[in-house]
Amino acid sequence: MDEMPIQTGDDVVRVRQQVRTAAAENGLSLVDQTKLVTAASELARNTLVHGGGGVARIEVVKSPNGRAGVKLYFTDEGPGIPDIDLALTDGWTTGTGLGLGLSGARRLVDEFALDSKPGSGTSVTAVKWSR
Amino acid sequence: MDVGATRGRMADYLRDHRDKVIGRWSELVVAGLRGRTSVDEVRRELGEVYSLVVRVLSDADEHAAGELRAALDELSRGRARDGFTPSETALGVFSLKEAVYELVADSAEMVPEFLAFSRMVDDLGLRTFEAYSAAREQIISDQSISMMELSTPVVRLWEGIIAVPLVGTLDSARTQLVMEKLLDTLVATGADHAVIDITGVPTVDTEVAQHLLKTVGAARLLGAECTISGIRPQVAQTIVSLGIEFGDIATKATLADALALALRQAGLKVVPA
Amino acid sequence: MEQVPILKIGPTLFVSIQIDLQDDTVLRLQEDLADELAASGASGVIIDITAVEIVDSFIGRMLTMIGSISRLFDAETVIVGMRPAVAITLTELGLSLSGVRTALNAEKGLEILNGKT
Numbered sequence: 443m444d445e446m447p448i449q450t451g452d453d454v455v456r457v458r459q460q461v462r463t464a465a466a467e468n469g470l471s472l473v474d475q476t477k478l479v480t481a482a483s484e485l486a487r488n489t490l491v492h493g494g495g496g497v498a499r500i501e502v503v504k505s506p507n508g509r510a511g512v513k514l515y516f517t518d519e520g521p522g523i524p525d526i527d528l529a530l531t532d533g534w535t536t537g538t539g540l541g542l543g544l545s546g547a548r549r550l551v552d553e554f555a556l557d558s559k560p561g562s563g564t565s566v567t568a569v570k571w572s573r
Numbered sequence: 574m575d576v577g578a579t580r581g582r583m584a585d586y587l588r589d590h591r592d593k594v595i596g597r598w599s600e601l602v603v604a605g606l607r608g609r610t611s612v613d614e615v616r617r618e619l620g621e622v623y624s625l626v627v628r629v630l631s632d633a634d635e636h637a638a639g640e641l642r643a644a645l646d647e648l649s650r651g652r653a654r655d656g657f658t659p660s661e662t663a664l665g666v667f668s669l670k671e672a673v674y675e676l677v678a679d680s681a682e683m684v685p686e687f688l689a690f691s692r693m694v695d696d697l698g699l700r701t702f703e704a705y706s707a708a709r710e711q712i713i714s715d716q717s718i719s720m721m722e723l724s725t726p727v728v729r730l731w732e733g734i735i736a737v738p739l740v741g742t743l744d745s746a747r748t749q750l751v752m753e754k755l756l757d758t759l760v761a762t763g764a765d766h767a768v769i770d771i772t773g774v775p776t777v778d779t780e781v782a783q784h785l786l787k788t789v790g791a792a793r794l795l796g797a798e799c800t801i802s803g804i805r806p807q808v809a810q811t812i813v814s815l816g817i818e819f820g821d822i823a824t825k826a827t828l829a830d831a832l833a834l835a836l837r838q839a840g841l842k843v844v845p846a
Numbered sequence: 847m848e849q850v851p852i853l854k855i856g857p858t859l860f861v862s863i864q865i866d867l868q869d870d871t872v873l874r875l876q877e878d879l880a881d882e883l884a885a886s887g888a889s890g891v892i893i894d895i896t897a898v899e900i901v902d903s904f905i906g907r908m909l910t911m912i913g914s915i916s917r918l919f920d921a922e923t924v925i926v927g928m929r930p931a932v933a934i935t936l937t938e939l940g941l942s943l944s945g946v947r948t949a950l951n952a953e954k955g956l957e958i959l960n961g962k963t
Contacts, residue, residue: 451868451869451870452868454868454869455866455867455868458866458900459866462899472931473749473753473930473931473934473935475931476899476900476929476931476932476934476935477934477935477938479899479900480900480901480902480935480939483900483902483904484902484903487869487902487904506707507707507708507710507711508646508650508707508708508711509711543902543903543904546902546903546938546939546940549938549939549940550935550938550939573718749934752930752933752934752937753930753934756930756933756934757930759930759950760930760950763950763951763954765950765954787937787938790937790942791930791933791934791936791937792933793942793948794928794932794933794936794937794942794943794948795928795930795933795948795949795950796926796947796948796949796950796954796955796958797950
């Protein structure tokens with residue numbers, strides 16, 4: 443498991459590159475790689491901009507029927523998300539605010555979990571499987 | 574009864590009689606598979622599993638159990654791919670019990686050890702069943718993807734105009750495939766017009782309409798204009814009654830009409846020779 | 847932070863993005879384009895994203911904003927060379943980049959700009 447800090451814009455780029463490498467090495471198709479890296483970009487940016495910085499981890503996982511997958515973890519100790527349902531609706535088109543990219547990221551991956559409480563930070567996990 | 578000590582004694586016994594047990598086990602497995610594998614190949618496979626079983630029984634390290642599960646899963650997947658039945662695979666595991674039993678049958682003192690061992694092998698055998706069916710499901714899903722590939726052609730109608738004749742249901746998996754093929758063809762041919770023909774799509778409901786809109790949206794991001802053709806009368810009525818809006822996407826009854834429109838938009842005309 | 851160069855050829859501004867885009871870089875590009883449009887009176891902008899592997903919601907919105915900014919200067923923007931994988935992902939994200947034209951390559955992009963005298 444690789445752990446990466448997310449404190450600057452450069453870190454976000456680095457996270458994208460690492461996710462891209464992991465996805466390519468584990469048999470994800472080009473489109474699926476692109477979707478996963480795009481989701482990672484959204485989540486990393488969220489961690490940076492709304493979470494006040496945090497860390498990302500990449501893990502290679504295996505499904506019960508033997509398929510490889512890439513699992514991403516994003517954690518921050520920021521203010522947390524007060525209304526998760528609202529954050530997960532398609533609110534990004536309305537400009538600034540929480541949840542930007544969260545709903546989009548969810549659509550791009552196979553498994554998505556969000557854990558957040560005001561005052562205790564946020565953690566997001568996302569998995570994309572090879573087909 | 575001290576389970577740990579019992580298992581430990583079984584581990585020692587297995588270690589001491591390794592060659593004999595593996596030899597007999599391999600014979601039983603090959604007989605069960607009716608000559609479809611070679612003895613050497615089987616000995617090698619089983620040898621690995623055997624060592625892991627011994628490690629698990631002697632509680633040597635915490636990774637042993639995980640490794641044993643992984644090894645059995647791999648074995649089951651391989652058997653599934655090679656067309657063996659799940660029973661054949663499971664029986665292969667159970668025959669380890671058989672091989673050991675033949676050796677300990679005469680010595681009364683190994684009874685508790687053998688019982689513990691027998692229970693363990695039963696669990697392993699059941700596990701191979703589960704791993705087998707998961708592997709078969711994967712094979713079926715792979716095959717249906719191949720079938721989808723074959724039934725999604727993209728054809729060139731004219732210079733700059735391509736068509737995607739869709740036949741069959743348009744679910745999200747199919748839509749992904751259609752989008753990929755359509756966009757790759759747009760790039761490869763430099764086309765700027767795509768006709769998506771849905772004559773062969775039996776039902777057009779809200780979900781199918783969403784998929785069509787997504788496909789058109791993706792093609793537009795590559796600068797292509799799209800026309801949807803093959804709108805049958807009943808389909809038209811369903812679309813309207815469901816309140817589906819195709820917005821500014823041109824729709825036509827037939828592929829021929831769509832071609833005529835695309836030619837017109839390209840500034841071309843068909844005239845008699 | 848890297849700066850994306852802007853080339854002026856006739857009445858058209860050309861931008862070719864070759865690097866992994868950081869948020870700051872895109873914002874800088876937007877500012878530079880606004881400056882260049884104001885200074886040059888260009889009537890068209892071509893943004894070539896053939897080399898861009900990832901367009902997320904932020905970058906997508908920036909591209910749409912560049913289109914709006916250009917229009918305020920009476921210029922048309924065409925995004926060219928989007929990769930199929932990127933287009934499929936953007937569609938999944940629900941981004942349609944409405945407000946900017948798109949084309950397969952710079953040549954076709956120019957045809958669009960020239961067609962709109």
